[in-house]
Amino acid sequence: MAFLLAALLLLGLCGNTISGGESPPTDTSGPLHFELPTSKYETPDTYKAGSIGALFQMVHIFLHMVQPNDFPEESIRKIIRKNFDLSTDYNEPENIVLVLKIAYYEIGIIICAFLGLLFIILVPVVGYFFSICRCCNKCGGKMHQREKENGPFQRKCFAVSLLVICVLISIGILYGFVANHQVRHRIKRTQKLVVSNFKDLRTLLNEAPQQIDYIVAQFNTTKVRAFSDLDGIHSLLGGGILERLKPKVIPVLDEIQAIATEIKETKEALEDMSQNLQSLKDGSAQLSSSLAAVKDSMQESLRSPECLLPQISEVCKSIESSLSLLESDPGLSSLPPVDKELENVNNVFKNDLSGLVQKGYTSFNDIPKRVKSQTTPVVAEIKNVLNNLGDTVNDVAKDIPIQDSLSEFSGRIDSVERQVHQKLHKAEEIDSYWWLCGLIVCFLLSLIVTFFYLGLLCGICGYDKHATPTTRGFVSNTGGIFLMVGVGLSFLFCWIVMILVVVSFVIGVNVEKLVCEPYANKKLFRILDTPYLLNKNWKYYVSGMVLKKSDIELTFEQIYSDCKNSRGIYSTLRLENRFNISDSLDIQKHTGNINSRFENMDVKLNGIVLLDEAGSKILQDFANSGIDKIEYSTYLAQSKKSPGKVNLLSFSYELEAKADHLPPGQLKESMKTNARTIRAIHEQQVVPMLQTENNLQQKIKILKHTSKGLSGKVTKILYALESVQHFITNNISSIIVEETKKYGRTILGYFEHYLQWVELAVTEKMVSCKPVATAMDSAIKVILCGFVVDPLNLFWFGIGKATFLLLPALIIAVKLAKYYRRMDSEDVYEDVETVPMKNMENGNNGYHKDHLYGVHNPVMTSPSHYQ
Incomplete structure (x- = not known):
C-alpha cells in the first residue's frame, strides 16, 4: 500500500509540474514590500514515534548487528538493468557474481533465517521423540528420582534460571503486545495521514493560480505607487531641486530679511531716540525754571531779620550755601539731534525691502509649480508606457509553463486517491487478521510462560524440605505438573510461532535495509538517479520526463531536497530550460522607453531672481544712512547722568532737617514749604526725565548694535547674493538633470524591484512543492517504515526472543519438575x-x-x- 502511494506520487512528480501557495490581497500603503503568502498545510513534515521510538531504536541496533553491510547500490543497479529478472542464464559469470554479492549482503539475514528454519524443523521432531520416550518411561519419564549430593543446589539453580528466562520471555511478549497494539490503530492513522496529504496537494493545486494572480496584482500596487509619484512630481522632482538650492539660497534671503527687519527696528529706535532727546531738552529747561523759582523763594526768605539772630544765622548760612546746587544739568540741552539719520532711514524704509525679499522667496518657492506645469505631457507619456508594461507582465505570467499541467495533475491525484482508498479498505481487513494473529501468538506465549510462572510459584511455595519424593505435597506436585504442561505447550506451538517470526523477520529486515534506511540517507535516490538506468535512452530520467531533454542534470534527490526545503517548482524542475523568465523580465527591455522619456524631460527654470537692483540699492542706502557714525558713547554717558546737580529728594530732606533747627515762625514754615516744593519737582519732573533717559539708553544700545559693522555686513550680504545668483544662473541646468535622473531612478526602481521580486518569487518561492516531499515522506518514512516495518520488526524481535528462550526454559522446566512432582518410587537411604x-x-x-x-x-x- 505504502509502496503504491509513493510510486504514484513519484510518477506525478516526474510527469507533471506542481504549484502551490496563497494569494491574499496586498496592502498598497507603506513601503513597497512583496511577499508571497505562505500556505498552511495540515500534514506535519516530521514524524516522531513517541515513547515507543526507544524500542524501535533498539531493534535498529540489533538489525545493524545482523546486517552491518552497506547498501548494495551497484548490485541494485545491475538488477534494475536486468529488469529484475535473474531467472535465466544463472551460469553466466556476471550473474553468479551478482548472486554471490547479494548472498554476501544477506548473509546475516540468511544465517538468522537458517537458524529459525532449524528451530522449526528440529523442535517438533525433538518434541515428538521426547514425548514418545516419556510415554515409555524413558528420558526421565519414570516417576523415580535418584538422590544426588548437590540436589538442593541444582533445584535452586534451576528455579532461578527458569525465573530469569521467564522474565526475559515476558519482556519479549510485552514487546509483541506493544507492537501489536501499534498495528491496531495503524489503518486509522494511515487514513488520516492520507486524507491530510491529499488535502495538502489539492491546496497546493488550488492556490497556484491565486499565486499567479497575486504576482500580477502586485504590478497594480507598483503602478499605483509610481503614478502617485508621477502625480507628485512637483514635490519630488521640484522639491528635490528646491532642496538642492536651499542651503545656498535660503541663508542669503534670510539675512536680507533680517536686514529688512533691522531697517524697521532702526527706524523705530531712531524715532524714539529723537523724541526722547527732545523730551529731555524740554524737561531740562522746565526743571531749570522750576529750580530757579524755588531758589529765588528761598533767598527771599533768608533775607528775613531772623537770620541775623546769633542762634539762627548759622543755619541760614548753611541753607544759603547749598542753594547753588539747585540747578539742572546743562549737558542734556547740548546733545545733538539725529534728525538727519532718521530721515535717511525713513527714505530707506519707504522702499519696502521686505516686500522685495518676499518676491525672492516666491520666485524660489515656485520651482515645484513650474516643474509640474512643464512636465505634464511627459508624465502622461510615461503613464501610457507603464500601462503597456502591465500588459507585458500579464503575458509573461500566462507563458510560465505551470498552469498547463495543473488540470492533468489534479485528475491524476483524484485517480491516485481513489486507488489508495481502495487499497486501504483491503489493507484494513488484512490488518485485522494480522492483529488477531499477533494477539493469538502473544496470548499463546503468555499462556506457556504463565504455566512456568505457576509451576515456579506452586513448586517453591509447596516444597517441603522434610518430605521425601514420594511424600511431596499437592501444591508442589501441582507446580511440577504446571511446568510439564508448559513444556508440552512449548513443543506443540513454539515451532509454529517461529514460522511467523522467520517470515516477518525476512520481510521486515529487508524492507528496513533496502527501503527505509536508503530512503532516509537518500541512497535510494542516488540509485534512481543513475544515468541510463530507468531508460536506456535517457541520461537523466526525470529530465526526460519533465523537460524532454535527458541531458539536463535533474535528479530525484535534487527534486526531493528542493521540495523538502519549500523551494519553488520553477527552479526545482529547472523550468528555465522550457521558459527563461529572466529574459522575459529583463528590466532594461521593459524600462528602456521609460528611461528615455525621463532623459528627454526638458525642465527650464530661468528667471529666478532673489533680489533685484532696487533691493541692492536699498541695502547700500541703509549702509550709508549714517547711523554707524553717531557718537553713541556720548549719548549713553549723558543719559546716565542725573537731570539736576543734586538729588532733589535728599536735598529736600536735608532742608527739612535744617528747618527743624529754626525757631517757629515764618522762616521755618517757608523752608518747610520749599522742601515740599522741591520733592514735588522731583516727583513731577525729575522722575519722568529719568524714565526717558532709561528709554533713551535702550534705543541707543539697539542702534549701536545694529550699526556695528553695518557697512561690512551689507557688503558681505551683497557679495553672497551675487554669488548665489550666479550659481543659480550657471548651475540650475545641471541640478535639474541630476534631480531628473534621480527622480527617474525612483520611479523605475519600483518596477525594477517588482520585476526582481517576480523573478525571485517564480524561480524560488512560487508553487512550492513541499507537500509532494511531505507526501513521499508520509508514504515511505511514516506509513511504510513507521506504521508497518517498525512495529513488524519490534513484533518479531520480541516474539522471536521469547520463542528462542523457550528452548532453555523447557529443558530447565523438565529438570526442575522432578524436584516438585510426587514420585512413584525413591531411593532407600537407611539399612x-x-x-x-x-x-x-x-x-x-x-x-x-x-x-x-x-x-x-x-x-x-x-x-x-x-x-
Whole structure:
C-alpha cells in the first residue's frame, strides 16, 4: 500500500509540474514590500514515534548487528538493468557474481533465517521423540528420582534460571503486545495521514493560480505607487531641486530679511531716540525754571531779620550755601539731534525691502509649480508606457509553463486517491487478521510462560524440605505438573510461532535495509538517479520526463531536497530550460522607453531672481544712512547722568532737617514749604526725565548694535547674493538633470524591484512543492517504515526472543519438575536393620522393594538430601 502511494506520487512528480501557495490581497500603503503568502498545510513534515521510538531504536541496533553491510547500490543497479529478472542464464559469470554479492549482503539475514528454519524443523521432531520416550518411561519419564549430593543446589539453580528466562520471555511478549497494539490503530492513522496529504496537494493545486494572480496584482500596487509619484512630481522632482538650492539660497534671503527687519527696528529706535532727546531738552529747561523759582523763594526768605539772630544765622548760612546746587544739568540741552539719520532711514524704509525679499522667496518657492506645469505631457507619456508594461507582465505570467499541467495533475491525484482508498479498505481487513494473529501468538506465549510462572510459584511455595519424593505435597506436585504442561505447550506451538517470526523477520529486515534506511540517507535516490538506468535512452530520467531533454542534470534527490526545503517548482524542475523568465523580465527591455522619456524631460527654470537692483540699492542706502557714525558713547554717558546737580529728594530732606533747627515762625514754615516744593519737582519732573533717559539708553544700545559693522555686513550680504545668483544662473541646468535622473531612478526602481521580486518569487518561492516531499515522506518514512516495518520488526524481535528462550526454559522446566512432582518410587537411604518394622511390613508405603533390599546399593544418606 505504502509502496503504491509513493510510486504514484513519484510518477506525478516526474510527469507533471506542481504549484502551490496563497494569494491574499496586498496592502498598497507603506513601503513597497512583496511577499508571497505562505500556505498552511495540515500534514506535519516530521514524524516522531513517541515513547515507543526507544524500542524501535533498539531493534535498529540489533538489525545493524545482523546486517552491518552497506547498501548494495551497484548490485541494485545491475538488477534494475536486468529488469529484475535473474531467472535465466544463472551460469553466466556476471550473474553468479551478482548472486554471490547479494548472498554476501544477506548473509546475516540468511544465517538468522537458517537458524529459525532449524528451530522449526528440529523442535517438533525433538518434541515428538521426547514425548514418545516419556510415554515409555524413558528420558526421565519414570516417576523415580535418584538422590544426588548437590540436589538442593541444582533445584535452586534451576528455579532461578527458569525465573530469569521467564522474565526475559515476558519482556519479549510485552514487546509483541506493544507492537501489536501499534498495528491496531495503524489503518486509522494511515487514513488520516492520507486524507491530510491529499488535502495538502489539492491546496497546493488550488492556490497556484491565486499565486499567479497575486504576482500580477502586485504590478497594480507598483503602478499605483509610481503614478502617485508621477502625480507628485512637483514635490519630488521640484522639491528635490528646491532642496538642492536651499542651503545656498535660503541663508542669503534670510539675512536680507533680517536686514529688512533691522531697517524697521532702526527706524523705530531712531524715532524714539529723537523724541526722547527732545523730551529731555524740554524737561531740562522746565526743571531749570522750576529750580530757579524755588531758589529765588528761598533767598527771599533768608533775607528775613531772623537770620541775623546769633542762634539762627548759622543755619541760614548753611541753607544759603547749598542753594547753588539747585540747578539742572546743562549737558542734556547740548546733545545733538539725529534728525538727519532718521530721515535717511525713513527714505530707506519707504522702499519696502521686505516686500522685495518676499518676491525672492516666491520666485524660489515656485520651482515645484513650474516643474509640474512643464512636465505634464511627459508624465502622461510615461503613464501610457507603464500601462503597456502591465500588459507585458500579464503575458509573461500566462507563458510560465505551470498552469498547463495543473488540470492533468489534479485528475491524476483524484485517480491516485481513489486507488489508495481502495487499497486501504483491503489493507484494513488484512490488518485485522494480522492483529488477531499477533494477539493469538502473544496470548499463546503468555499462556506457556504463565504455566512456568505457576509451576515456579506452586513448586517453591509447596516444597517441603522434610518430605521425601514420594511424600511431596499437592501444591508442589501441582507446580511440577504446571511446568510439564508448559513444556508440552512449548513443543506443540513454539515451532509454529517461529514460522511467523522467520517470515516477518525476512520481510521486515529487508524492507528496513533496502527501503527505509536508503530512503532516509537518500541512497535510494542516488540509485534512481543513475544515468541510463530507468531508460536506456535517457541520461537523466526525470529530465526526460519533465523537460524532454535527458541531458539536463535533474535528479530525484535534487527534486526531493528542493521540495523538502519549500523551494519553488520553477527552479526545482529547472523550468528555465522550457521558459527563461529572466529574459522575459529583463528590466532594461521593459524600462528602456521609460528611461528615455525621463532623459528627454526638458525642465527650464530661468528667471529666478532673489533680489533685484532696487533691493541692492536699498541695502547700500541703509549702509550709508549714517547711523554707524553717531557718537553713541556720548549719548549713553549723558543719559546716565542725573537731570539736576543734586538729588532733589535728599536735598529736600536735608532742608527739612535744617528747618527743624529754626525757631517757629515764618522762616521755618517757608523752608518747610520749599522742601515740599522741591520733592514735588522731583516727583513731577525729575522722575519722568529719568524714565526717558532709561528709554533713551535702550534705543541707543539697539542702534549701536545694529550699526556695528553695518557697512561690512551689507557688503558681505551683497557679495553672497551675487554669488548665489550666479550659481543659480550657471548651475540650475545641471541640478535639474541630476534631480531628473534621480527622480527617474525612483520611479523605475519600483518596477525594477517588482520585476526582481517576480523573478525571485517564480524561480524560488512560487508553487512550492513541499507537500509532494511531505507526501513521499508520509508514504515511505511514516506509513511504510513507521506504521508497518517498525512495529513488524519490534513484533518479531520480541516474539522471536521469547520463542528462542523457550528452548532453555523447557529443558530447565523438565529438570526442575522432578524436584516438585510426587514420585512413584525413591531411593532407600537407611539399612534394613534400621528400617522401622511397620515400614517393612507394608511394601506399598512408598519404598521400592528393590531399593528396600539394597539391590541398587544406594549411597547411605539422610532424607535431608532431598532438600
